[in-house]
Amino acid sequence: MKIVSISGSPSLRSRSGWLLQLAQTRLEGTGDSSRLIAVRELPAAPLLHADAHNASIREALNEVRDADLLLVATPIYKAAYSGLLKLFLDLLPTDGLRGKTVLPLATGGSLAHLLALDYALKPVLSALGARDILDGVFATDAQLLPHESGGYVPDDALVERLDRALQPLSPRPLAMNAG
Template sequence: MHITSISGSPSERSRSAWLTQFALTRLEGVATRSEHIAVRELPAGPLLFADMNDPAITRAVEAVAGAGLVIVGTPIYKAAYSGLLKLFLDLLPPDALRGKTVLPLATGGSAAHLLALDYALKPVLSALGARHVLDGVFATDAQLQRHESGGYVPDPDLLARLDRALEPIVPAARVRGDTELSCRR
């Protein structure tokens, strides 16, 4: 399975970017190919002006087009996904997610932002043709504690919710269980 992950965080060391990468580690052995798009690393001018002739933008859009599973990770700001993610999603063709499985992931300061997955992110994913959207996973800052190595440590409840969300892709018995190793990534 070709998996493309999209990180819509403007911060390099963000919880949402880490959670997006961590979800990929839970799918090791399932992915025949995986690509990661850190939207913050795309060239700003072409991203802002929707320059589809820019090679980096073209590669990122093609990575989504070739995926069977798309993981979309974002921090929640003011009850919505990041503006950076919105810029990238606006570059995608209207049916870019049709026929793909989509896993929405989000992080926020408190559980008060939990519904942003359902009321802000899922509608735009549906507008892009997504019909098979896995259960979204939302994590609060408290559920992703900083690890001394620079990563984060997911609490057991978050880990269980992520594994449940991934069950349609990979049976629970095959989901990678090496949490300690993965926290350091």
């Protein structure tokens, strides 16, 4: 299984990026290969101009095309996924996610943004052909507290929800701690 993770955060140090990394860690040993697409690292002008012929953009789109599992992470801003993620998703063909399993991951300041996964991100993933969309995982800032190392510490309930969402993908039971 080829796993591709897409980080839609414009920030280098972000809770959604860290949640994505946690999900990747929890899936270690599940896939044959794993690749991260940090959309913020793609060239801005070709991304803004929807230039799918740009070598870096084309490479990222090919990674998505070849993926079996996509982990899509985004911060939620004003009840919607990031504009950066939108730019990238707009480059995918109409059925670019057909036949893929997709796990949406999101972070936001409060539970007021929880439904953005169901009402903003999931419809776009579905419009791109995804039919196997796993239960999304939303984390509030309070569930990912900053750690002195520069990362974040997830609360137990978040780790449990993430493991439950990942369970259909794992051939072995997932450990129930952030380890």
